[in-house]
Amino acid sequence: MRKDAATSQHEERTGHGAGTPAPDAGHHDAIVVGGGVAGLVAARELALAGLRPLVLEAWSSPGGVVGRHEVDGLALDAGAESFATRGGVVAALADELGLADRVVTPERHGAWVRLPGGAGPLPRTGLLGIPADPWAPDVRRTIGVLGSLRASLDRLLPARVGTADGTTLGALVRARAGRRVLDRLVRPVVAGVHAAEPDDVAADAVAPGLVAAVRREGSLARGVAAQRALAPAGSAVAGFRGGLHVLVDALVADVVARGGAVRTSAAVRAVARSGDGFAVTLGGPADAEGPDGADAPGGGTLTTPRLVVATPRAVDLLAGVAPGLAGLATDPGADIVLVTLVLDASALDAAPRGTGVLVARGVPGVRAKALTHATAKWRWLAEAAGPGRHVVRLSYGRAGDAAGARAGVPRDLDALTDLALRDAAAVLGVPLRREQVRAAARVRWRQGLPVPSAAHRETVRRVRAAVADVPGLAVVGAWVSGNGLASVVPDARATAAALAAAVPPDRPAPTAHPEA
Structure with a gap:
C-alpha cells in the first residue's frame, strides 16, 4: 500500500492549489478574516461593489472545509464534495464565475442506510430521509410494512400536530411519521449531513420551509413533496467536474482579478477599534480549525474601515469590539x-x-x-x-x-x-x-459543522444584533447562516453587499504599520 506522506492535521487540511499572490496591505479598504467559501464570497461581493478587499486566511491555503488533497495521484475533495441545489444560488454563482459547464449531478444509483438489522435503500423522493411516499418500494423495504402503515397516519392527523413553532426535526417526524421513519431513515441522514441528532436540530434550520409546508399541505409527506417540487429539476445535490474545490480556485482568481487579495498563513490574533474603523493584529495562534496552534509567520497590525469576520472564532475575536457579544458562545461543532x-x-x-x-x-x-x-x-x-x-x-x-x-x-x-x-x-x-x-x-x-439547534440559532440572532450595532462590521459563515453552500453563499453575498452600501465611501483607505 502506498500512503500519502502528508498526514499531519495542517498538511492534510490545507493542501489547496489556489494561487494567492501576496497583497499590498496598504491599498485595501476592507478586510475579511477567514478564507473559506463564505469569506471568499463576501470578498468578491465587496469587490463587485468597487472595494478592494484583503482576505486573511490562517491556513496555508484558502477554502476552509471545501478543501483539496491528492491521494494516489487523484485530486480529491478533502471536505465537502457536493452542494444542495435548492434556490439555485450556488449554480448562479458558478455561472458568474464561468463554471456553469462544470456543474454535474451524481449518478442515479441511489443511497443506502446501514441499520443494526441490515441494509436498505434511502428514499429517492425524500427530504433528509423523510419520504414523500411511505409506500414506495425503497421506503417499505427499509422501514417495513408496519413502518409504512404508521407513516400513512400522517395524512389523517391535524396539520397542527408536531408543527409548533421552534419544533425540532425529531419531534416533527416522530409525531407525524413515527419512530421507524425517524430511527431508520432520518436519524442516519441527519447524523451524516449535520453530525447531529434530529432531536437537537431545529426543523426550520435544517429544512427551511418544511414546517410551514406541513401546515399548508396538511401532512408531512405532502409537505416534503411540495418542498421537493420547489427545487430545480433533477438532483437535490450537485458538484463540480474536478471536485467542489474548483469553486475555491475560481473565487480566489475572481477576487484577485477585481483588485482584491488573498493572504494565506495569516492568522489573526486580535481585533480592536481604531478610530471609526478596526485594527486587525496578525501573528497569533491560528484558527482552531487550522494548524495545531502554530504561530503564523509575520505579524503587525492592519487598519480598515470595513471588517468581515468569516470564522467561528468571531465571538472571541470581536468581544472587545461589539459589547453585546459578552457571554455568548456558539455551538463548537x-x-x-x-x-x-x-x-x-x-x-x-x-x-x-x-x-x-x-x-x-x-x-x-x-x-x-x-x-x-x-x-x-x-x-x-x-x-x-x-x-x-x-x-x-x-x-x-x-x-x-x-x-x-x-x-x-x-x-x-x-x-x-x-x-x-x-x-x-x-x-x-x-x-x-x-x-x-x-x-x-x-x-x-x-468546528466545521455547528449543530443548528434552537439554542444555537438564538445565540446567532444575538450575535447578529450585537454586530449590527457596530458600523462597518459583519459576520458570515456556516456558523451563522447554517450548514451547506446553499445557506452560506446567499447569506455571505447579502451581508457583504449591505456592508459595502452602508459604509460611507469617503472613509479613509486602510493603512498598514511598517511591521506588517
Missing part, C-alpha cells in the same frame, strides 16, 4: 475525521450500495457514521480513476460523542486504514483485503 481509501476492487464496479451508505447508531462492529462511494457517485472521478480503481471515503464523529471523532478512532494512519477498511467492507457488503488498498489519507475537521 462536531469533531470529524474523514478517511479516504483508494482501492483496487473490481467487485465495487457494480456500486453494491449505490453512491454511499449512512450508518445508524448501534450497528455492530462499525464505527463510521457514513461512507461515500465517490467513484460511483461522480462519473468524472470514475473516468479519472480508471477501471477497477475505486475511491471510498468514510466519516467518523457525531455531535455529542464523548471525545468527538477521536473516540475509538486511531490517529496512526495504518491503524486507521485497517479500521476504515473493515467498516467499508461491512457497509458495502463486499469483502475487502488490505492488499487492495493503493493509498489512504486522513483529514480532521474541527
Whole structure:
C-alpha cells in the first residue's frame, strides 16, 4: 500500500492549489478574516461593489472545509464534495464565475442506510430521509410494512400536530411519521449531513420551509413533496467536474482579478477599534480549525474601515469590539475525521450500495457514521480513476460523542486504514483485503459543522444584533447562516453587499504599520 506522506492535521487540511499572490496591505479598504467559501464570497461581493478587499486566511491555503488533497495521484475533495441545489444560488454563482459547464449531478444509483438489522435503500423522493411516499418500494423495504402503515397516519392527523413553532426535526417526524421513519431513515441522514441528532436540530434550520409546508399541505409527506417540487429539476445535490474545490480556485482568481487579495498563513490574533474603523493584529495562534496552534509567520497590525469576520472564532475575536457579544458562545461543532481509501476492487464496479451508505447508531462492529462511494457517485472521478480503481471515503464523529471523532478512532494512519477498511467492507457488503488498498489519507475537521439547534440559532440572532450595532462590521459563515453552500453563499453575498452600501465611501483607505 502506498500512503500519502502528508498526514499531519495542517498538511492534510490545507493542501489547496489556489494561487494567492501576496497583497499590498496598504491599498485595501476592507478586510475579511477567514478564507473559506463564505469569506471568499463576501470578498468578491465587496469587490463587485468597487472595494478592494484583503482576505486573511490562517491556513496555508484558502477554502476552509471545501478543501483539496491528492491521494494516489487523484485530486480529491478533502471536505465537502457536493452542494444542495435548492434556490439555485450556488449554480448562479458558478455561472458568474464561468463554471456553469462544470456543474454535474451524481449518478442515479441511489443511497443506502446501514441499520443494526441490515441494509436498505434511502428514499429517492425524500427530504433528509423523510419520504414523500411511505409506500414506495425503497421506503417499505427499509422501514417495513408496519413502518409504512404508521407513516400513512400522517395524512389523517391535524396539520397542527408536531408543527409548533421552534419544533425540532425529531419531534416533527416522530409525531407525524413515527419512530421507524425517524430511527431508520432520518436519524442516519441527519447524523451524516449535520453530525447531529434530529432531536437537537431545529426543523426550520435544517429544512427551511418544511414546517410551514406541513401546515399548508396538511401532512408531512405532502409537505416534503411540495418542498421537493420547489427545487430545480433533477438532483437535490450537485458538484463540480474536478471536485467542489474548483469553486475555491475560481473565487480566489475572481477576487484577485477585481483588485482584491488573498493572504494565506495569516492568522489573526486580535481585533480592536481604531478610530471609526478596526485594527486587525496578525501573528497569533491560528484558527482552531487550522494548524495545531502554530504561530503564523509575520505579524503587525492592519487598519480598515470595513471588517468581515468569516470564522467561528468571531465571538472571541470581536468581544472587545461589539459589547453585546459578552457571554455568548456558539455551538463548537462536531469533531470529524474523514478517511479516504483508494482501492483496487473490481467487485465495487457494480456500486453494491449505490453512491454511499449512512450508518445508524448501534450497528455492530462499525464505527463510521457514513461512507461515500465517490467513484460511483461522480462519473468524472470514475473516468479519472480508471477501471477497477475505486475511491471510498468514510466519516467518523457525531455531535455529542464523548471525545468527538477521536473516540475509538486511531490517529496512526495504518491503524486507521485497517479500521476504515473493515467498516467499508461491512457497509458495502463486499469483502475487502488490505492488499487492495493503493493509498489512504486522513483529514480532521474541527468546528466545521455547528449543530443548528434552537439554542444555537438564538445565540446567532444575538450575535447578529450585537454586530449590527457596530458600523462597518459583519459576520458570515456556516456558523451563522447554517450548514451547506446553499445557506452560506446567499447569506455571505447579502451581508457583504449591505456592508459595502452602508459604509460611507469617503472613509479613509486602510493603512498598514511598517511591521506588517
